[in-house]
Amino acid sequence: MKTRFLSLDIFRGITLAMMILVNTSGNGEFTYAPLKHASWHGFTPTDLVFPSFLFMVGVAMRFAFKSFQFQLTPTLRNKILKRTVLLFLINYLIFYFPFLDFSLENMRFLNVLPRIALSYCAISFIVLLVEEKWLTGVNVAILLLYWILMLVFGDHGAAFDLGTNAVRKLDLFLFGPSHLYHGDGIAFDPEGLLSTLPAFSTCLFGYQVSLFLEKRRVDGKEVTFPLVSAGAGLIVLALIWNFAFPINKKLWSSSFVLLCAGIDFILIALIYWWIEIKERKFANTFFLVFGTNSILAYGISELLAIQLNKWQIAEGDGTTSASNWMYWHLFEPVLGKYNGSLAYAISFVLVCWIICYVFYRKKWFLKV
Template identity: 25%
Template sequence: MKNSSQPQRLASLDILRGFDLFCLVVLESLLHPLANAINSDWFHQLMWAFTHKEWEGFSSWDLVMPLFLFMSGVSIPFAFSKYKTDTNKLPIYRRIGKRVLLLWIFGMMCQGNLLALDPQNIAFFSNTLQSIAVGYLIASLAFLHLRQRNQFILAGAFLFIYWAAMTFVSVGGFGGGNYTPDGNLAEWIDRTVLGRFRDGVSWENGSWSFAPWYRYTWILSSLNFGVTVMTGVFAGMLLKSNKPELVKIKWLIYAGAAMVALGWLWGLEHPVIKKLWTSSMVLVSSGYCFLLMALFYWWIDYRKHNQGYTVLRVYGMNSITAYMITNVVSFKCVGQSLFYGLEQYTGNFYPVLISLCNVSVIYVILWLMYKHKLFLKV
């Protein structure tokens, strides 16, 4: 990791990334305890927009993780274009390898129980940062070595391979077009390969038991993690091109709308399921990401409305730091120490107050880093 002064950046990308991290760091922390405190039907209905789909379908909250992957791809053409023609790519390979390794370790710290220092309780592949690592590795190598046309072909091939495997491969009662939580092929692969190192696994009655509440899959889904990041690369190549800004915006909208329509159409046969990261879900989510990128690029970079977004820049320009602090360190003890006497008066709203204190401390840390131009990059 390194410190750097603020470089020239695509303002809309920083602010969109900040919006995504604001959702992860602030809204997720505050809205759920607030819903419990209010305990009203109208608020619980509102929470649909901030709750993941249990299985099939897609909610607005399901876009948070794909958007994180997508934006890691948008930056690749801006960062790597100068390396495409280099005959000696060892330095950029080292840079990519370092990023992938650090993201993987950070993912194990956030969700893989690495900090528990208990080998019996480690989940090897279980976190958003690791899906970014895999997708980034695939997308960056494809960008460095393939022409744009061949990158499109590779992305399409990955989508097709995933669909074909899930549809036609059957092993031990899993797969063969089965998309149920306990019967799909991706579930069988994760159970078989990761075993006790999968998240949600516990030792019961002399054997490892797979928790029924955990049905995220990672290994076969890695193909489509790569595609999600590659769609970000495609958007980044468009934004970096010399085309007029309005043309860029139109193509972002056209491509986004086409992917959303195609994804939902494909979903009639190949269900849209985020926990499996199905090919149809990739098209749907990436289409929405294209549309969001078009909106932010139009408003911020084209219309030049780039003032007054400091809060989002604070999160967006230290996105990995914000994610790590939120998932690894809890500052709730600060609120519990300062406001413990208010619990008797605030009742069900006391957890909301403590969560507010937690996210406030995190924001102050990130704001101080932003103010002093301290940006920690993997």
């Protein structure tokens, strides 16, 4: 009997490809709206990418723990803690390499990989220590607790605003403004410590889907309709909750968690049907290259993007980044502003894929 699902690696690969695509637009001012995050409340397809990746972390955990019979042995405990620390270290290596302009005073402590690390660590211990029948209750409790904390500690009447929410308040108290993201005009981290709590739920949803698929395969029961139905139900709940707790990716609101989980349920059901049941193989290898080496693919994409932004090229009386130079001199003149920006992003995905393909052919996989 197979122990892994090809469709899950394919889904992870699709998610990685989309993550690289939306993170490396040729020019942020000329990016098609669906490829940009919602400015605050609301939702775009791009907002689904990171939650889907975190969702797949939860999916993979089920397979990773199988060899330990899902028992929290000292060996497994140490492995979980080691992986958590390594993900933090990889994050700092990616974003501050080669450390020539590194400043501890302005170091951003939290980011994508730290959120993944904390979610992986927390959910690992939860699923290994809590009986399976209680996991849905744990998930509900996480989402309700986060909602309550946001209401209690955010400003009255403005608990979900950019400058007055509990996520920002806690990060400012613990880290100070110099260690937070400033891309929204003020010190506010979209991967804040408090908003990592509902990210645990996203990861747990992934684990529960993996558990569901595993049991259905053993019992020989149908998968697609139950997952699609559950996904549709979660989306309806998210839209209802949106009236009280707005769908917001940067706050990782509880309604946002339900919406993304619902969409991922449906997507994974359709991909499972296409790959496992219909046994279609279109573009499988392309996505497997990313899906089987996801941390490597993400690391390469971020490291390359950061270095291209740091590399300065003479332009007129000053300089411009290599990425900006390539956009204006290679892509924009041929394809125009918006299509040129998209073409740059697609080209960047392909460059990352070629690098990862070498690792794939050599069977070199980054195991953290």
